[in-house]
Amino acid sequence: MKFKPLADRILGKIEEQEQKTESGIIIPDTAKEKPQKAKVEAVGGDVEHVKVGDLVLFAKYSGTELKLNDQDYIILKEDDVLGIFE
Amino acid sequence: MKFKPLADRILGKIEEQEQKTESGIIIPDTAKEKPQKAKVEAVGGDVEHVKVGDLVLFAKYSGTELKLNDQDYIILKEDDVLGIFE
Amino acid sequence: MKFKPLADRILGKIEEQEQKTESGIIIPDTAKEKPQKAKVEAVGGDVEHVKVGDLVLFAKYSGTELKLNDQDYIILKEDDVLGIFE
Amino acid sequence: MKFKPLADRILGKIEEQEQKTESGIIIPDTAKEKPQKAKVEAVGGDVEHVKVGDLVLFAKYSGTELKLNDQDYIILKEDDVLGIFE
Amino acid sequence: MKFKPLADRILGKIEEQEQKTESGIIIPDTAKEKPQKAKVEAVGGDVEHVKVGDLVLFAKYSGTELKLNDQDYIILKEDDVLGIFE
Amino acid sequence: MKFKPLADRILGKIEEQEQKTESGIIIPDTAKEKPQKAKVEAVGGDVEHVKVGDLVLFAKYSGTELKLNDQDYIILKEDDVLGIFE
Amino acid sequence: MKFKPLADRILGKIEEQEQKTESGIIIPDTAKEKPQKAKVEAVGGDVEHVKVGDLVLFAKYSGTELKLNDQDYIILKEDDVLGIFE
Numbered sequence: 001m002k003f004k005p006l007a008d009r010i011l012g013k014i015e016e017q018e019q020k021t022e023s024g025i026i027i028p029d030t031a032k033e034k035p036q037k038a039k040v041e042a043v044g045g046d047v048e049h050v051k052v053g054d055l056v057l058f059a060k061y062s063g064t065e066l067k068l069n070d071q072d073y074i075i076l077k078e079d080d081v082l083g084i085f086e
Numbered sequence: 087m088k089f090k091p092l093a094d095r096i097l098g099k100i101e102e103q104e105q106k107t108e109s110g111i112i113i114p115d116t117a118k119e120k121p122q123k124a125k126v127e128a129v130g131g132d133v134e135h136v137k138v139g140d141l142v143l144f145a146k147y148s149g150t151e152l153k154l155n156d157q158d159y160i161i162l163k164e165d166d167v168l169g170i171f172e
Numbered sequence: 173m174k175f176k177p178l179a180d181r182i183l184g185k186i187e188e189q190e191q192k193t194e195s196g197i198i199i200p201d202t203a204k205e206k207p208q209k210a211k212v213e214a215v216g217g218d219v220e221h222v223k224v225g226d227l228v229l230f231a232k233y234s235g236t237e238l239k240l241n242d243q244d245y246i247i248l249k250e251d252d253v254l255g256i257f258e
Numbered sequence: 259m260k261f262k263p264l265a266d267r268i269l270g271k272i273e274e275q276e277q278k279t280e281s282g283i284i285i286p287d288t289a290k291e292k293p294q295k296a297k298v299e300a301v302g303g304d305v306e307h308v309k310v311g312d313l314v315l316f317a318k319y320s321g322t323e324l325k326l327n328d329q330d331y332i333i334l335k336e337d338d339v340l341g342i343f344e
Numbered sequence: 345m346k347f348k349p350l351a352d353r354i355l356g357k358i359e360e361q362e363q364k365t366e367s368g369i370i371i372p373d374t375a376k377e378k379p380q381k382a383k384v385e386a387v388g389g390d391v392e393h394v395k396v397g398d399l400v401l402f403a404k405y406s407g408t409e410l411k412l413n414d415q416d417y418i419i420l421k422e423d424d425v426l427g428i429f430e
Numbered sequence: 431m432k433f434k435p436l437a438d439r440i441l442g443k444i445e446e447q448e449q450k451t452e453s454g455i456i457i458p459d460t461a462k463e464k465p466q467k468a469k470v471e472a473v474g475g476d477v478e479h480v481k482v483g484d485l486v487l488f489a490k491y492s493g494t495e496l497k498l499n500d501q502d503y504i505i506l507k508e509d510d511v512l513g514i515f516e
Numbered sequence: 517m518k519f520k521p522l523a524d525r526i527l528g529k530i531e532e533q534e535q536k537t538e539s540g541i542i543i544p545d546t547a548k549e550k551p552q553k554a555k556v557e558a559v560g561g562d563v564e565h566v567k568v569g570d571l572v573l574f575a576k577y578s579g580t581e582l583k584l585n586d587q588d589y590i591i592l593k594e595d596d597v598l599g600i601f602e
Contacts, residue, residue: 081522175342176343
């Protein structure tokens with residue numbers, strides 16, 4: 001069973017928050033809004049700049065969380081994506 | 087007696103929230119906004135991407151609940167539908 | 173003396189809230205926003221999808237209540253109509 | 259000295275709130291927002307559906323009240339007019 | 345030194361609030377929002393319906409107050425003008 | 431090093447608030463929102479009606495304050511400018 | 517691993533807040549919203565007026581903070597950029 005996000009929404013698998021990532025990116029504890037990373041697994045028909053496989057950064061309290069096969073997923077609007085790691 | 091949702095609204099039969107569904111989707115208790123599933127039974131004339139029979143995911147506090155023949159229904163705006171299970 | 177709703181407004185006679193209607197529709201007590209039914213008696217010039225005689229469902233705290241000849245009426249914007257019973 | 263409402267505004271003479279009007283319209287005490295009636299005395303240049311002489315219904319906390327020759331007046335935006343008694 | 349209001353703004357000299365004006369207009373103490381009168385002294389380039397010399401009515405808490413040569417002035421957006429005394 | 435305001439923003443040097451200015455303009459203590467004056471030093475590319483050298487009036491709590499060489503500056507959106515002294 | 521801001525967003529390296537900068541710009545402690553400076557390192561596809569290498573000023577509570585290789589970064593919408601130091 002596949003999940004198809006609607007319109008400008010994105011389904012992403014949430015990446016574990018490391019203290020220090022390999023790429024050296026750390027989310028400061030003092031940040032008012034801790035961003036998180038997710039791997040994009042599906043995109044809605046109106047999504048323009050994000051594609052399946054992208055590793056995206058999003059603000060922590062945006063979107064709606066889901067659990068699928070014991071993995072944490074997030075459904076985000078494209079506008080809530082801060083940027084893409086390339 | 088049939089119910090016809092107006093404009094961009096959708097009538098869905100709410101699916102029981104299992105702890106772990108067959109498809110493996112679990113809604114975490116810690117999610118700030120627990121999403122729910124509904125089977126679409128009728129759509130308004132302005133609904134574009136959802137059709138009768140679709141199994142949709144929606145944020146818990148969106149829409150208006152109804153009871154019909156002891157079943158729980160929800161009236162949602164299409165924009166409140168997070169995505170469709172295919 | 174007739175009442176003509178303005179623009180996109182609808183005048184409806186509020187139907188008594190039964191515990192269980194003939195059509196089997198029950199409004200759950202636990203619903204955050206109990207919907208109500210009204211029989212449409214007049215519509216404004218910009219109303220598009222609702223006509224006189226329709227039995228409509230609306231969210232309880234939408235619209236403005238009126239009493240006319242000891243009957244409860246509601247003035248609703250068309251957008252506050254959740255759907256029509258056909 | 260005449261008062262000319264600007265743009266989409268209406269000047270109305272507020273009608274006394276009777277317990278039961280001749281037309282049988284009663285405003286219930288339990289209504290969250292008691293509507294009131296006013297006789298239209300002047301309209302702004304952008305008013306489309308209301309004319310001088312109309313008896314209009316408006317929500318109580320909309321508009322701005324005025325006193326003129328010991329009479330209560332209201333300045334309303336056309337959009338705050340719920341409907342017209344014909 | 346002249347003051348030129350910008351865009352859709354109006355500079356008005358606030359008229360003293362009499363208990364009963366010659367034109368018989370009284371602002372009721374019970375009004376939730378006491379309107380005031382001002383004589384228009386300058387208008388911005390986007391003002392359409394108000395001109396220098398007009399006596400306008402405006403809601404008390406709209407606009408920004410100024411003092412010029414011991415007189416009270418108000419800077420209003422045209423949309424905050426309720427109407428004009430003619 | 432020059433500062434270039436972006437889009438519809440204006441950089442102004444804040445003028446000291448005198449009790450009574452030469453032009454006779456006094457800001458009343460009782461005003462809910464004390465306006466202030468600034469000399470425009472730079473404008474963004476979308477500013478239409480304000481130019482370098484203008485003495486502008488702005489509402490006190492609009493904009494963002496800066497200090498440059500011990501002088502107080504303000505960065506304002508053009509829409510927050512109430513008017514220009516000519 | 518590079519970070520690509522989406523749409524109208526900008527990635528900037530936050531500059532340390534000096535008490536008095538070489539350019540003489542001081543952020544007053546009494547300012548309601550202390551602005552900060554950042555060096556632009558990447559811009560999204562819809563950014564129009566800011567380019568990589570620009571030193572920009574932004575309001576402190578706008579944007580989302582990130583840490584990358586022990587440096588503080590900010591992700592801003594272009595509209596949150598107050599101006600550019602040239």
